Amino acid sequence: MRYIEPHAHMVSRTTDDYTRMLLSGCRAVCEPAFWAGFDRSSAAGFYDYFCQLTVHEPRRAAKFGLPHFSWLCINPKESEDMKLADDVLAIIPEFLKRPNVLGIGEIGLNKNSRNEIKVLEKHVNLAAEHEQLILVHTPHLEDKLKGTKLILDVIRADKRIQPHRVIIDHVEEHTVQLVLDTGMWAGMTLYPESKCSPARAIDMVEVFGNERVWLNCACDWGVSDPLAVPKTALEMRRRGHSEETIDKLIYQNPLQFLRQTPKFILPSA
Amino acid sequence: MDARSKIIELAAFLDRVDRAEGEADFRLDALKNSMRELGSNEPGRAAKVLLSLSDPTTEPIVAATTKAACGAYKA
Numbered sequence: 616m617r618y619i620e621p622h623a624h625m626v627s628r629t630t631d632d633y634t635r636m637l638l639s640g641c642r643a644v645c646e647p648a649f650w651a652g653f654d655r656s657s658a659a660g661f662y663d664y665f666c667q668l669t670v671h672e673p674r675r676a677a678k679f680g681l682p683h684f685s686w687l688c689i690n691p692k693e694s695e696d697m698k699l700a701d702d703v704l705a706i707i708p709e710f711l712k713r714p715n716v717l718g719i720g721e722i723g724l725n726k727n728s729r730n731e732i733k734v735l736e737k738h739v740n741l742a743a744e745h746e747q748l749i750l751v752h753t754p755h756l757e758d759k760l761k762g763t764k765l766i767l768d769v770i771r772a773d774k775r776i777q778p779h780r781v782i783i784d785h786v787e788e789h790t791v792q793l794v795l796d797t798g799m800w801a802g803m804t805l806y807p808e809s810k811c812s813p814a815r816a817i818d819m820v821e822v823f824g825n826e827r828v829w830l831n832c833a834c835d836w837g838v839s840d841p842l843a844v845p846k847t848a849l850e851m852r853r854r855g856h857s858e859e860t861i862d863k864l865i866y867q868n869p870l871q872f873l874r875q876t877p878k879f880i881l882p883s884a
Numbered sequence: 885m886d887a888r889s890k891i892i893e894l895a896a897f898l899d900r901v902d903r904a905e906g907e908a909d910f911r912l913d914a915l916k917n918s919m920r921e922l923g924s925n926e927p928g929r930a931a932k933v934l935l936s937l938s939d940p941t942t943e944p945i946v947a948a949t950t951k952a953a954c955g956a957y958k959a
Contacts, residue, residue: 788928789931
């Protein structure tokens with residue numbers, strides 16, 4: 616079995632996780648910029664974090680033979696401070712030139728506030744100006760439905776953005792159709808309690824189809840599983856899905872989306 | 885079997901809440917309300933449970949004063 620992990624916060628994971636991912640068939644890992652669990656105090660903190668994402672973490676992954684790519688942004692949880700957001704947005708373009716940066720992400724909303732929306736709009740503008748792919752975080756729990764609608768409105772308002780170059784992550788049963796109807800991609804995140812279980816993700820694929828969808832684990836510093844994607848593949852096998860169907864969902868689909876940037880290059884199989 | 889165990893866990897949780905001291909917060913009523921969707925014979929129960937727990941408003945809030953979501957919408 617082979618798979619691509621399109622959303623994992625490896626800076627918060629141990630080398631054991633890299634070993635297990637490789638053993639489970641992972642062929643590449645992609646890491647969006649996220650909230651570290653605390654608010655960074657300055658743009659310099661983000662500069663260091665972006666260096667970690669684009670230089671040090673890829674080196675760490677390379678020791679295990681795993682290609683590592685990243686996405687950059689100031690995340691929604693740190694988007695109330697407009698001055699900080701503007702300072703961080705100003706340093707992103709320099710990093711977009713790096714060969715392993717795939718686009719802008721994970722942008723989005725957290726509590727659906729006015730400043731969060733302004734910062735989201737600035738990120739979308741940045742992505743449009745630099746022709747970047749976009750990876751979006753949708754809010755948690757009771758905030759997800761409202762936030763997803765607000766996010767889709769912001770993105771659709773910028774006519775420079777092509778829907779097929781946007782992935783709206785962390786969809787659930789009440790938001791997946793909203794996303795797919797826009798022509799954007801829908802990411803199903805296999806994360807305990809606050810997002811989907813493997814069974815629910817497969818249910819959604821069976822009901823809504825396997826086009827423009829991907830699975831991811833979004834493993835981070837919380838209780839989460841870096842092997843959630845291959846474990847979901849095992850559940851698909853148990854339900855009788857073919858190897859071809861499984862490969863499409865966990866390898867071909869993320870490959871199709873990510874290859875929209877010429878930077879997503881994998882070693883020949 | 886998996887679904888059976890989850891229903892029992894839910895029931896045990898409600899029993900545990902009854903045995904606890906103090907007042908339950910608004911999320912208990914929200915949870916009980918969402919459970920009504922389980923008795924439906926129509927498809928889409930998971931989506932309806934999620935919708936029942938969701939913020940139905942459409943306007944952005946003025947400012948975020950917390951980081952985390954809590955599990956249910958408080959009107």
